[in-house]
Amino acid sequence: MTTHRGPLALLALFVGLALPVVPAAARPAPATLPAIFPAPAAIALGNGSFALGEAVVLVAAPGADAATVALVRSALAERGIAVSAAARLPATLDRAHVVVGGGDSAPVRAALARAGATLDDQPEGYTLATVARDAGLVVLAGRDAAGQFHAAQTFRQLLRRDALPALVIRDHPAMPIRGTIEGFYGAPWTTQDRLRHLAFLGSVKANTYVYSPKDDPFARDRWREPYPAATLTELGTLVDAARAQHVDFVYAISPGPSVCFSDPADLAALERKFDALRGLGVHRFYVALDDIEYKKWNCAGDEARFGAAGAAAAGTAQAQLLNAVQTGLVRRDPDARPLIMVPTEYYDAKESPYKAALRERLDPRIVVQWTGTDVVPPAISIPDAKAATKAFGRKTLLWDNYPVNDYAQTTGRLLLAPYARREAGLAGELSGILSNPMNQEAPSRVAVTGVAAFAWNDRDYDAERTWHAAARALAGDDARATAALLTFFDTQHLAPTFGSQPWQEQAPRLKAVLDGVRATLADGDATARAEAVATLAAEADAIAAAPDVIRAGAVDPGFAAQSAPWLDAMARWGRALQLSAAGLGAAEAGNPAANGYFAASRRLAAEAAAVPTIKGATRFDGTVKIADGVLDRFVADAPTLIAAPPAR
Missing domain, CATH: 3.30.379.10 (Chitobiase/beta-hexosaminidase domain 2-like)
Incomplete structure (x- = not known):
């Protein structure tokens, strides 16, 4: 009789030791x-x-x-x-x-x-x-x-x-500033969205939320006017909630479209607005000078004070105003944190007359935001950040335009890919990272979880593992709901830029499955082809079932509500893929019913492709995209992969 000995037993025999036998129930x-x-x-x-x-x-x-x-x-x-x-x-x-x-x-x-x-x-x-x-x-x-x-x-x-x-x-955190800036165009978050987001930020050890919705008229177009009492009350509720989460509530104002830099009355208007927010408990402020025309003045006084309009003159004028605001903040509030600003040239680190003027004249205490090598950068490296440090004369605070979906290339999309392609070691060259999220608060948490984790510990950050952790958090640790969310995330993986090339590809996991099915149908034997069709059917079942699982109650209800059109379209696409799988199975068996399956699949695919986004929820309305370029292409190609016999 031969007895198998495990490696520990063999080692014990080798060194002459006897291993005690401990009952499994008694082992700690x-x-x-x-x-x-x-x-x-x-x-x-x-x-x-x-x-x-x-x-x-x-x-x-x-x-x-x-x-x-x-x-x-x-x-x-x-x-x-x-x-x-x-x-x-x-x-x-x-x-x-x-x-x-x-x-x-x-x-x-x-x-x-x-x-x-x-x-x-x-x-x-x-x-x-x-x-x-x-x-x-x-x-x-x-x-x-x-x-x-x-x-x-x-x-x-x-x-x-x-x-x-x-x-x-x-x-401890690697970066001192970590969080989000509600800086998108389109429908702002509701107060309830913001309260939920502040609790989320606390849970991922983020410490900063910047209130800067572009569509708040009292923060941009009508910035000189005081807030209505009811709005101040709502803002006060947010400030209190942020404090309870150890999140710094930062109030941002965008005076650029109409400000007169040389007019003491406009400086006074800024200070009055900040005084009102300080009364709510705000101790950090922000002046946004992005997305404005800086080659013309808004008042004759600026030309008299700073000369002809131009980039260098704009940098000088902005620095003068911001320096005065910084001085006033310290005078009014001993607990004031340094002012934050976003410059008009926020999207690269190239040397320019504007940046030179800002670098030479801006108070060194003021924090400067920068969006990377482009408005939506495909990657950010340590050399990129070093160039920004040199250009602005200080370490910059990264305004990362991910996962924001307020520009044309994001129409019909939720951006749910992992936070990636930011180089480990950036903590040495940045003062922090603020993510610009989507109009949809709960879906934004997928990427923002990654932003917070990277800013906390960029050297040990794992994008894929953190992505899975974000799914588990949204699913309340429910394993089935987590799997459904990850299936959904994969269909929303594409991350566009302002150009024609995305910086993250669409549906990489699904594409690998479908590519494998194509290859096997092309070159496999009958057994392999049958297995490929079975694999396809299982994948289709998972896609078709995921929306109902996400809506069943374990997943954060805000996520399900804000993703509703995408879930509707996903269910249809899943059924279309189920019919494609049935058609391929029938075609493999020589059954003319394959043609009916393929026709029904095409009809469902057309319905899925026509599902509209929630009108007004994002800056650009359109139709929902689900694994586009991957799922739609396979459904369209399925009838050509195995020749179906003609109907009798």
């Missing part, structure tokens, strides 16, 4: 590396793991951030874990304890010592440590209040597991 669960997004700066596993059980003791250190404590409590409650409070750690833990607070507080220092961990001392940094001894210990230690909150967001992710591994995470 091993610690396994958790998937945390954004990827932490450093994570190390310890020995063992532990379950929190039905109840834990929460030790909130004196001065612990209130929003963090509330988040920890709600995260535990969502898992059905009861929480009681204590002021300090006992010598022996009879129940799992969670310690939360600043790294300089006595309870947190004591907990870190038990864990053998030290505090991450970078801005917004934190240490999260767990100890799998006694009943278990978790410590969430923040370098500052934001760091505490970020630690709680990581803890929330760990709670998805039944058992917490022993580990130490020391973490």
Whole structure:
């Protein structure tokens, strides 16, 4: 009789050791590396793991951030874990304890010592440590209040597991500014959209939201006028919600179309507008000078002050106004953060008279935004960012025009590809990244999750894994809904530029499947062809079913509502592909019914291609695109891949 010996047993025989036999039920669960997004700066596993059980003791250190404590409590409650409070750690833990607070507080220092961990001392940094001894210990230690909150967001992710591994995470962001700028044209987000988005930003450790909708008349066309009281109340609600998420609410104004740079009255109007927002708790402001004509003046006074209109004169005039605004912000508010501006030449790093004037005259405290090598850049490299640093005389804040869909090339599209083709190491040359999202808030989270993760830790960023994490978050960790979302995302993978060539291809996963089917039908034997048709039918079933799965309730309802026309069209395209698969199967069997299947498929494809977008939801209305150039082409070509016999 021959007995198979595993590699460990063979090793034991080789070194003369005996391996004890431990029943599987008695073995402690091993610690396994958790998937945390954004990827932490450093994570190390310890020995063992532990379950929190039905109840834990929460030790909130004196001065612990209130929003963090509330988040920890709600995260535990969502898992059905009861929480009681204590002021300090006992010598022996009879129940799992969670310690939360600043790294300089006595309870947190004591907990870190038990864990053998030290505090991450970078801005917004934190240490999260767990100890799998006694009943278990978790410590969430923040370098500052934001760091505490970020630690709680990581803890929330760990709670998805039944058992917490022993580990130490020391973490902090690579870039100081991370988030979104609601800077698109077309229908602005609603207040409810913004509230949901602020909560999302907090969950992915982003820290900045810029209010800059192009269609807010009181921020652009009528910028000199005060906001109506009701609008101020809504903005105040957003400011409070942002604060609770440790997100900096930045108010942006766009005076460029009508401002008179030399007129003290216009400076005063800007300051009055900022004063009103400061009264709501806003401490950071932004002046947008993009998408304006800078080769003519809006008033005679500017020509008298700065000379003939032109790029260099515009740079000089803008710098003078912005410097005065910056000085006023500091005078009025000791907590004021540096002013942010977006220049008129925002879309490249080429040397120009305008950039030279801005570089030489703009207050060095003012942050300058830049969109990369183009308005919608296909990629951004470290040399690109270095060129921008040189051109503007400071590290720039990247305004990344992804996944915004307010330009003609995006008509009929949701942009749901991963955030990619931004070079690791950009944190060394940028002050941060702000994504310009889509008019559709919930679908925007797919790409913005990647933006936040890249800005947090660009060197360890994995676009594909983060893309999957975004799907899981939208699906509430439901596996079937996550798979349906990823199928849908693939049909919206194309990312256009302002030119004719996209920077991300359409439906790469589906294209690989369909290309494989084509190749097998062309060159495979009968068995292989039958298997290819079966593969095609399974793919068609997944596409046809995905919309109903997405609408079934597990997925964020805002995502389903804002994607409604795309889901409608996807269901039709899925049925068209099912009929194409049935037609190919019939043709392979020599069944003349194939022709009827193909005709029905063409009719459904025509219906799918005619589904319109939600009128007025985006800047350009049109028909919905679903895996265009891939799915439509295959459905059109299917009748030619296997010759169907004529109808009798």
